[in-house]
Amino acid sequence: MVANISRVESAVIDGRARTPRYIQRQLFALHDALSRSLPDIARSIASDGAVGTAEAWAEIAKTMEVVKLEYANVNPAQCIESEYSLARGKENAQRRLPYGCAFIIPARHTPFYSIIQPVCASIATGNCVVVEIAPSASAVARLLATIMAAVLETDTFAVVDQLPAIPSSLRGQVVVVDGSGKTARDIGRGAAIYLETPHSRTVAVVDRSSNVRAAAKDLVRSRMCFGGTSPYAPSLVLVNEFVLDDFCRAATESLTSLLHSTGSTQGGKPRRGGALDSSVQKAVDQQEAEMIVSTAAGSIVVLRSR
Template sequence: MSSSPAPASFPRIAISNLEGRAQPTHYRQLQLHRLQTELTKSQIEIKASIRESAGHTLLEADFEYALVLFELREHYESLDPKNELATTRQIELGNDNLDRSNSTSIVYVVPITHTLLYSVLSPVCTAIAAGSCVIVELPQTLRSLTSTLRKLLCCSLDPDTCAISESRPAGDFLQQCTLVLQSWPESHPETREACVSPSSLRAVAVVDRTAHVDEAARDIVSARFSRRGSSPYAPDTVLVNEFVLESFLACLLQHMSPYMAHENGSVGDSFKQKERRPFAESQRIFDTAEKSAGMRVVIRGSNGSIISVQDRDADLLNKKISGPVLIVHPISSLDDGVDFANQSADRTLAASFIFAALPEANYLANYIHAHISCVNHIPAELLVGPIAPLHHAPSLSPRYSRSVFQEPRPQLLNKTVLTGLVETARNDSSDTRFAHWKKSLEVPLPPMNRKKGRDVDFFFQALLTGFTLVAVPVLVGLGITVRYALPYIRTRL
């Protein structure tokens, strides 16, 4: 892989893209082989850079590194040279080739800083597996992880098909590319295609009164406060049924103790002291909470804070949170939670995390508008990397599927049955097969298989309800009267 301070050095990439150099299956396998070898050889340096640059724990760095290797292996094992060769010969063999696809174009990756190793290598591995040339935008910074990544990519990948850019190329070059934009909205020039991750979309967790409160608190604390609260999938607001609010807050405080220990310096000593200061945004949130009568700071620390918001009109409830701050808000019912989660009608949530018994969870998952819904757990792999790209099915891992960087190019050889009917009718007006086929389509559709029931309109239902409310007390009173009055009457007689 080449490193370029200026896009002028990308003619090698453009030529390789035109020649299809990155498309042969054996070449793609070789690139993934070389990348995996360099990753395993540099794993100590990579994980040390993650901890130093991002302040992640050893487990968090290990998991990010392992997730990259997992996706790389998944892509490698999906490549089958024999099967792909057979696919290219389908027409020669007299068959339709409906599954044929081609790589789209040059893939230009603009990563987010959150879990940078994964955010870079996940789309890179997918682009390699799809047969695309790839360019990664990695400006020179003081972060050791950036330098480690640049060295890793330059040492392992072919400079004719992979490159690093330190600045954004001109618009005419980007028009040839599929732009992988992991932080959006962001101003960018027009491109041939864009694979956009909507990083501004919010994630909401809902804790119903039927949930296992302690497990919900444990998962939500881990999602919000791990990796210093930087994951775009970390829940921005937690909607808690008011009947379990206090017990939920108590469980949150209990599960936050490891993060408070980290703040006191018992763990994570490799993270620089200057990075332990609260984020500027977190400070603004605290200033707002302290001045508002409808907010209460439950606990405050640089590595984990909880704010309980009672005022439903507070702007904080609709804000995308970046940092180790958890916003909790009470709800009165399932419908109240659905209405609040969907209050921005024009914006679907990035994710909803639902903690409830299965019937209630099913209701919430069906009616809360979210790109992905997780019930009674928050997947660990979802918290690594960017939000899944729009207009593609969300995937936990790999975050990017090969189809994102490929275009369907089906090849049809054999005439369809309908084509034969039309041609026959055109050449022979006496042939009746087309007319019979058309007549068969005019047959009424099969009846709907619905259970029979009585139609009860609103007013009749109200009448039945009123009658029940009046008749039941009268019948009960009559029964009691008969029960006790009848023996008395008999004794008098």
């Protein structure tokens, strides 16, 4: 691990990852390697949790689209034009330089996307990349570690069990992307930017002027899909009282339809969200909340008391 970090540190200082042709080669190699491993990736995603085959392939499709888009956005001709603009007497006010290196801690939700998307974005912007993938990580994360380490240049890319402290020579040149939401280490000390996945509760608001049926359908899906593990899945929905009954009916229909089309389990595993939060269960027991519908996969509860 120390040797890998040292090589990446040298590459950051040299600016080795900045040239457009180098970026294209890295993105092409990554896309090619992923394309050849898609069946294994799909099986790994499905084996990691309450995610069905359809959701696994949906995540894969979105992720592969990101890789292709990042590759398509690289324009070597434009980069050369920009580089030599001053020599031709032209201003280059739009010139942008990469920070140097990205330290990435993947999220547990949609691990395939949460690893590949920041890796591709970092490569496409001319940064070196260091990804933390522990031996105890998910099956798809370990598989990706093997795939990426085999095809990406070891001078500008490294996979480590645990991210080290930012070297003094790279202070102010590292962007930390922390998708875990609960890193207690001082990994961000010395970073130029620290991007962290929110781990607070997500609240949705349904106003009386909303399209109630569309809102109910989208909110139910966001709560139920991918095992309900998304940090952006709403934990609480605030509904205007004038449309509350309509919303409850629409949400019940959407939940029933979703469970009928996908089943209350995916891949033979129970979906997260069946058990009520203890405070909500207490409110139901004390008749301060009304249970609208309850299933093994999730429930709809109206809290009457504020």
